[in-house]
Amino acid sequence: MSTELPESAVPPPTGADESSSAPSRRTFIATSTAVGGVVVAGGVFAGTVLADPEEASAAEKPPSSRVSLTVNGTRRTVTVDNRTSLLDLLREHFELTGSKKGCNAGACGACTVLIDGQRHNACLTLAVRLEDAEVTTVEGLADGDQLHPLQQAFIDQDAFQCGYCTPGQIVSGVGCIKEGHTNSPEEIREWMSGNICRCGCYVKIVRAVEQTAGRK
Amino acid sequence: MHPFTYTRVSDTREALNAGRGGGRYIAGGTTLVDLMRETVEQPETLVDISGLPLREITVAEHGALRIGALVRMAEAAAHPKVRVLYPVISEALELSASAQLRNMATIGGNIMQRTRCTYFRDVTADCNKREPGSGCAALHGFNRSHAILGTSDHCVSTHPSDVAVAFAALEARVHLLGPDGERQVPFADFLLRPGSTPDREQALRRGELITAVEIPALPRPLKSGYLKVRDRQSYEFALTSAAVALHVRGGVIREARIAAGGVGTVPWKLPEVEQQLIGERPSESLWASAAAKAADGARALQHNRFKVELLKRTVERQLRIVGGTK
Structure with missing residues (x-):
């Protein structure tokens, strides 16, 4: 089932139009940092910044495109700066901050999402390329x-410490189970190697994937 | 990242028009987007070719295999015919990158991927590949991962692909489509050694598009496989690797196709090793004596001398794994 959302346009580069009046953790951090005097340039409200503020402040507007995609069952149509990654679209525009930005270079897996059912690195995916794609993030996995x-x-097995890699691990694990690469702890390790955990929770992550695969 | 215009094409004619006009093709984008973010790559126009009908794997007569340029790495690796006919290809693919990246990256893009040399990726460093004439910071820099074969004073970086090593071993052909029509290029001629022009990496003409990689038929039975040696067990580029394919009949090796990775500026075919094997019976001593030729002509740098011995041992071990001793 998909809900149709009205089109949203590219927000102004120095965007200050927070729609929600209650401050989220993100806007609170950004605002208090600005108040602290660290951030002096515009574009501190990360929740609405799509383009790089420095480059976008140039006289010429950077090329943008319109794209329609489905995110966690909701159809969205947006106009984005062509440079926007899916990860930034999710985090900065759709406020789906479950997918994490670790390396932003396809080396850590913290941004893993499912695109048309397959695991991908959202940081290396240009949003403009996702016309008609179905994206599932960690926020879209639970059923209510x-x-x-x-x-x-992951809770049962205590499979995380700091939790930063966890959304990527879980989405990647869902893909791994779906692909059927869960026949042994070694196979799970190999097919989950695109997700780095700097706390070193690998043993328990493997157990969590095993536990879930075993139930199917 | 520098701003760029974006266009999506739905047929090859449209793609070629855009390519001829200077547009840069994007398929999986796993290398290109990363390098654009680092401003190593600064295309003004991206031409999205992912909708082109180049995503088929077909088996021709006698077991020749044609892999469409837009087949994903994961799809090629999992394809039943690839697994049965050329395990060396599926093994090389599954030992590459991560599951996520293999779902994204394509076969055509894989052989087009650019070096992982840290100086190439660092826009503040000297690099003849990125900025011709600026020098090579790796030559006397931290060059542990760099090449020992096919290098020049202008560039010592390795080609990072694994499956390209299998393609080189199997003497694949690259199918190209350009404004002047179709042509085929032997894999050995497709990727270029750096010489004095390391910025020129492939034998592609302006606007040309890779449509497929074709693996020629080889006599059967054929045993093949890929061995990759690296600093960590998974999700890492090769220090050394070996792609081996052997046709043994009547207890005698009739055909041998061997190439090495992680050591050359391009995937490194090993004809001398192949020659040592032809007409011989598999044995421990044969594997050792043939593999002893694997690093002939190597020019080690300050930090990668270990690769000379490691390469020979990698080839020897993979000959033993594929060829056995009977």
Whole structure:
């Protein structure tokens, strides 16, 4: 089922039009940092900045394109600066901050999302290329209050410490289970190697994937 | 990242028009987007070719295999015919990158991928490949991962692909389509050694498009496989690697196709090793004596001398794995 959302346009580069009046953790951090005197340039409200503020402040508007895609069951149409990655679109525009920006270079897996059912690195995916694509992020895995079995397994197995890589691990794990590469702990390790965990929770991550794969 | 215009094409004619006009083709984008973010690549126009009908794998007569340029790495690796006919290809693919990247990256893009040399990726460093004439920071810099074969004083970076090593071993042909029509280029001629023009990496003409990689038929039974040696067990580029394919009949090696990766500025075919094997019976001593030729002509740098011995041992081990001793 898909909900149609009205089109949103590229927000102004120095965007200050926070739609929600209640400050989120992100806007709170950004605002307090600005108040602290660290951020002096425009574009501090990360929630609405799509283009690089420095480059966008140039007289010429950078080339943009319109794209329609489905994110976690909701159809969205946006006009984005062509340079926008799917990861930035999700985090900065759709406020889906579950997918994390670790390396921003396809080397850590923290941004892993499913595109048309397959795991991809959102940081290396240009948003303009996703016409008609179906994207599932970690926010889209649970069924209401009912966690996805792999989310529950991460809790059961205590498979994280700092939690930064966890959304990517879980989405990647869902892809891994779907692909059927879960026949042994070694196979899971190999097929989950695109997700780095600097806390070193690999043993328990493998157990969580095993637990979930075993239930199917 | 520098601003760029974006256009999506739906047929090859449209693609060639855009390519001829200076547009840069993008398929999986896993290398290109990364390098654009680092401003190593600064295309003004991206031509999205992912909608072109180049995503088929077909088996021709006698087991020749044609892999469409837009077949994803994961798809090629999992394809039943590829797994049965050329395990060396599926193994090389599955030992590459990560599951995520293999879902994104294409076969055509894989052989087009650019070096992982850290100086190439660092726009403040001297690099003849990125900025011709600026020098090579790797030559006397930190060059542990760099090439020992096919280097020049202008560039010592390796070609990072694994499957390209299998393609080189199997003497694949690259199918191209350009404004002047179709042509085929032997794999050995497709990727260029740096010489004095390391910025020129492929034998592509302006606007040309890779349409497929074709693996010629080889006599059967054929055993093949890929061995990759690296600093960590997974999700890492090769220090050394070996692609080996052997046709043994009547206890005698009739055909041998061997190439090495992680050591050359291009995937490194090893004809001398192949010659040592032809007409011989598999044995431990044969593997050792043939592999001893693997690093002939190597020119080691300050930090990668270990690769000379490691290469020979990698080839020897993979000959033993594929060829056995009977």
